[in-house]
Amino acid sequence: MFDFNTNHKALVWTMFLVFLGLTIWIAVIPAFQIQNEYGPLPEQKDLTQEERRGLEVYIAEGCVACHTQQVRNIEMDKMFGKRPVMPQDYYYSKKRQDVWRQSPSLLGSERTGPDLSNVGARQASEAWHLLHLYEPRAVVEESVMPSYRWLFEEIDSNYVSESDLVVSGIPEEFIKDKSKKVIAKNDAKALVAYLISLKFTDLPEDMEAPEFIPLKEKDKELAGGSSESSSSGVDGKRLYESTCAVCHQSNGKGVSGAFPPLAGSGIVKDPNPTNHIKSVLFGKDDNPQYGPMQAFADELTDEEIAAIINHERTSWGNDAETITPEEVKEIREEGK
Amino acid sequence: MTYLKNSKERFYLFLLLFFSVFPALAKSGSDTTAWLQSTGVIGTILLVVVSLVVTLIIGLIKFNDFFKKLKRNKKQKDYEELHEEIIGLEEGEIDALLEKRKKALTYKLEGDELGGKEKALDEKGIITHVSHDPKPRFFDKKQKSKILLETAPELKKLILYYLGASAFWLLLGTGVGEFLGLKFVWPSLDHVSWLSFGRLRPVHTNTVFWGFASLSMLGLAHFVIARTSNARLHNYKLSWISWGLINACVVLGNLFLMGGINNGGGEYREYIWPVMLLFIVALVLILYNFYKTVANRNIKEIYISNWYILAALIWTGVLATVGYLPFYQNGLGETVAAGYYMHQGVGMWFMTFTLGLIYYYLPATLNKPIYSYALGVLALWTQMLFYTLIGTHHFIFSPLPWWLQTVAIVFSIGMVIPVTAGTTNFLMTMRGRWDHISKSYVLPFFLVGIIFYFVGSMQGSLQATRFTNYVWHFTDFNVAHSHLTMYGIICFILWACTYTIVPKITGREPKTYLVGGHFWLALLGLFAYTFPLMWGGTLKGLSWLQGEPFMESVTLMKPYWIWRAVGGSLMLVSHFIFAYNLYYMFKNHKERTKQAAITSKENSEIIKK
Incomplete structure (x- = not known):
């Protein structure tokens, strides 16, 4: 009966049923389980209507082709978030979009650009995101990201109304008609709102975050990395590059009209470092010429902030006295 | 393979390796030197490649020895039998023998x-x-095949339409791919939303998947099914409907993608379900059609190719349905389905189907039977058991359940069994006919496809393990791997089959120097594309491991992206040559076959007289 060589019915049915069985075991049941097992985290917020619209733009434009939203539970992914992602993190974002479109594949498989799980905490500035979407190379010189010009429109500067969101700081080389202003369309606003909403939810105290698996010593040697330059060491220049340079630029010159220069800056060169430390810890929004700066108190430790500030105070011709982590700690405790 | 060709190939390989490594050496900062001095991942890669080649050679020699020994045993036996016979002879018989x-x-x-x-x-x-x-x-002067296989005109037309449409999608799909490759070098190439990277990337993958490769496989399979069943195709109309549905699916799907409407960004599931439904319906129609043809076969046994082809159709029907059903796809449920779907799309559809085609077209080209039927059967069942379970290896270290990841890693290694069985079978079939390779314009395509089947699949297995995931996951290494396999295996085999069958049913052979041009440009292009990306991808992974600022990993890739664009250009040019060759073979085929029919009729009449 089961002579597959001659019995086409037996052959075809066996192939079908065994494959179906395997499929149900390896895909359908685990998918059901993981879908039904996890609710949201206690403090997790649902996306607002605008953020959800932004998520749709994110999917429509194919951002997932280059950006992951998956901080894996291995040490090297620490640079993108303080804890690995958990199934609960996707509760609100990975829902079926509508009758035509399924739940978005946010985890991604390619990291041509950085992971975005926590980008809202890392880069909270709306002005930066808008400029970056309009022309990525205006803020990150080496970027290979496409520019999303169609999410913006150019209008005559006389017709700009108060409700319009103007993109500031676009270098001249990227504007054709100088008499016009670039304003963000609703899709761009929504996308930026979504990006800024991407932050890790804090876990309640009785809940333990999954741990990062450290790289084995043997593997570390294989990778050619020495321990002192690994991510756990505090290297001001490196931290500056990965945290601050997207706005203030590697050369400390900033982006004219959007992000102030640090080279020659009064605050940076001030012998009294209090203002400098305060701006990093708590953010700053007192100069109408530039966009607001975000607070880094929750993102960086005292050691890291001290290292960054020292790098800023001694680079690009700046020559101010360096500071210690204790000074940062003091001001942090004092509060704003 | 002749010595010349062999050494030529080696020379280019070396050249490419050298040039892809060169930029890294030129700017060797402390990191690169440290990593070069270490036993390093690249050492592992080189070792793997070297050991693969060596194992292959050794394996062949061993097999050869083994068979020689078997032969010698047989000789010894014959000798002993003869002895016994002589002892039992009568005297008169011995005299006659001596005389x-x-x-x-x-x-x-x-x-x-x-x-x-x-x-x-x-x-x-x-x-x-x-x-x-x-x-x-x-x-070498390539051999011409003067055989004109008698094929039902309806079937012939069908096959040519499938192959023609597939060639169109090949040009379009890889044209888009090349355009995307250029965008890595010039990100501000254009500012048109419909041509932006994020929207076009799925257009590239879906076009070459559902347009080019699928239509090509199905076209080639129509011939295999009818021929090996020794019967007419059950229903031509069904196949025409499927042809229309698949093409409509790709046209509509691409327009939607470019307009910013996609299913959710999951790889190869980007077409929204109403569009993909067209493809699934086409699959079911063809499955029914093929099944009926096999059921009505005029031969007792079902040829092994048909096992594979029917399996691929059934499995893909199931997996596409499971991939699109919504009930379990919220939250990470979607990710489980994504791993299952994206991997099986490659393994159950393209790989299984293409293997089925090899089981017919390779022996047909060599004019000898397949080496082992049993190995083919073993490979098929292990393919089903192992391949189905390894989808989650795309999500190692993700928040998916640990047991799913472990199963995926274990069975990824288990894939060694079907891959070795298949490769052995094909190489043993080619054994004894190596001299044919330089004399045939088809066999080099087969050989490349089979070698990449082994190397690409083994590399995929290794890529599923822990350390390699640390270094290679999320990097351009994956892009290289998918081209090594989808291009190195699937495309080369499909071209081999196309060049095997089309001249035999249209009666016109392509110009051999143009087939050679197609072959060498595609192969060199593939090397220029994949090797730099593998190298660059490794450096990228190491840069992340060392905790360098993310932008480092972008800037360090730039020379390798240029190489990718160069490789892509070579590949694209080769596809234009292929399209011309196909056109050349198709042209006026009706008149030629009519002519041939008349001559063969005349010939048979002459013989009768």
């Missing part, structure tokens, strides 16, 4: 045994190429 032997020993040649007194005439037109000036040739 015969004496005659044989004293036989002398007259000198005209091989010749004759008659004048030499080539009445059947067998001799096609006469040279009066034999010079050593750089390339």
